Amino acid sequence: MISFIKQPNKYTPVNNPVIFQIQSDNPLIQFFKVTITDNLGNIIGSLRLFTTPDYLTGSFTDLSTILSNTVNYQLLPSANLVDYTPNILQAYQLTVTEKIYSNGIIVDGTTSTTGLFYVWNGLVDKVSFSSFDYHNYVLTTGNTANFLTNKPPISTMYLTSSEYLYFLNDGRSGNVNLNFYGAGNTLVGSHQLAISGSTSGATRIDISPAAITNTFGSSFANSIGREFGSMFTSPFGTNYSLSSANYFTVNLTDVSGNSKSVVRTYVLKNTSCKNTPVQIVFGNQLGGYDSFMFFNPRETLDVVKTSITDNPFSINIGGIYTDNNNSVFNEENTTINVNATSTYKVITDALRDEEVRFLKELVKSQKVYIRLLNGMFYPVTVTNLNFPVQQKKYTTSLLRLELVFTMRDTGINMNY
Structure with a gap:
């Protein structure tokens, strides 16, 4: 008989350990044959897990390396505000067969098959993973889940931004709720977008101002142009007081209207006509895509x-x-032959402490894009190899990040 001494959570970020510990009650066990399949029966991988001198009846394995090849980031610009992103999530299960020594040969013993598990293209820090609970990251019954982002829960959003939110869903139906607020925190409009609970999966919500305006029209347009002054003061955009705040919130609810996610707030902001914005979109640590607005690109051509x-x-x-x-x-x-590379330096608006910490993910991200004038996304390579994580208590200057990235195509117009 096979026993599973240790199993991962039903949902596990694939860049963390995905450990199974297997044990047999047969003293003649030599090794276990393990076949990993997806939810359709397709083979992902197979391996032999041998017993060891200090563990004669069992073995263990970390499947993160094998399963990491089955998931990836998925940037999905589309006309749909809500869209599925299957590349982020992978279902899998294990079929384990005992291999027993009997009469001089190896024969099959019992076979056991696990239920379905899931990995997604994410990473949780080591301390948090020591007490990991997938309910904090997956929409399930009776929990409040996080979106796949470490961006501060209250953030600025420029009117020209492309902004996305990703979340994992364990087969729950519900709605994406968008609430828009005008002067004096007055609710000026509410909209809902249905999310299906027919399957488990990963979902992307497009909360870009242009996309929402195209879908909902004037209800959103009426709330454009103002933001929380003291929290987001900078020379690159307009500044207003809290009493005339214009912003919107996003959260998930079940079919009964009960909140099932954290509430995220986006304060709308106009860019100054004196500055040139550059939208950076990057894969974050939890498997989604975040964006951040930079300004005033300066080009150096290397030939x-x-x-x-x-x-x-x-x-x-x-x-x-x-x-x-x-x-x-x-x-x-x-x-x-001529090889030319353009190197650009761009700078952020004034940053809060939370935003400085968050931008560590951009500097180390493997997937970084700029959004072009035609709405397409072009991959770039960030060359910052050092990022002093400044905080306001360390300096009297405004906190900013100067980002350096390279592009092989030197003909792209960066003047938005």
Whole structure:
């Protein structure tokens, strides 16, 4: 008989340990044959888990390396405000067979199959993972879940921003709730977007101002243009007092209207006409995509040319051996290849302490894009290798991040 001594949570971030510990009650056990399949029966991987001198009846494994190949980030710009992102999440189960030594040969013993487990493309810090509870990250019955972001729960959002929220759903139906507030915190509009509970999965919500305006029209447009003054003061955008705040909130509820997620607040802000905004969208630590607005790109062009040396003398069109032809001197060096890279420096608006800590994820992110004028997203490489995590108590200056990134295409217009 096979016993599962240790199993991961039903949902586990794949970049954390995904540990199974298996034990047999047969003293002749030699090893376990393990087959990993998805929810449709497709084989993800297989392995043998051998017993060891200090664990003669059992074995253990960390499946994070195998399962990490089955999930990825999924940036999904689309016309839908709510869309599924299946690349983020993978269902799997284990079929385990005992391999027993009997009469000089290895024979099959009992076989046991687990229920379904899930991994998603995320990472939880080591301290938090020591007491990990997937209910904090997955929409289930009786819990309040987080979206897949570590962005501060109250954030600015520029009117030209592309902004997304991702969440995991364990088969629960409900709604995405958008509430819009105008001057004096007056509710000026509410909208709901249905979420399906037919399957477990990962979902992306597009909460970009342009996308919401296109869907809901004037109810959203009436609440544009103001923000919390003291919390978001900066020279790059407009500043208003709290009494005239304009913002909106996002949260998830079940079909009965009960809140099932944290409430996120986005304070709307206009960019100054004197500054050039650059939208950065990046894969975050929890598997979703976050965005942040930077300003005033400064370009440095780096060029590497490959050339060969030529003989400048040749026979010209008149049959004369000379170093020029028809009043044009022949080349002494011919360029055969040009590699050019543009390096840009951009800077943030003034930051709060929470935003500085959050932007560590951008500096170390493996997936970073800029949003182009035509709405497409272009991959870039962030070259910041050092990021002093400043806090207001350490300095009298405004907190900012100067981000440096490179692009191989040097012809893209960065002037929004």
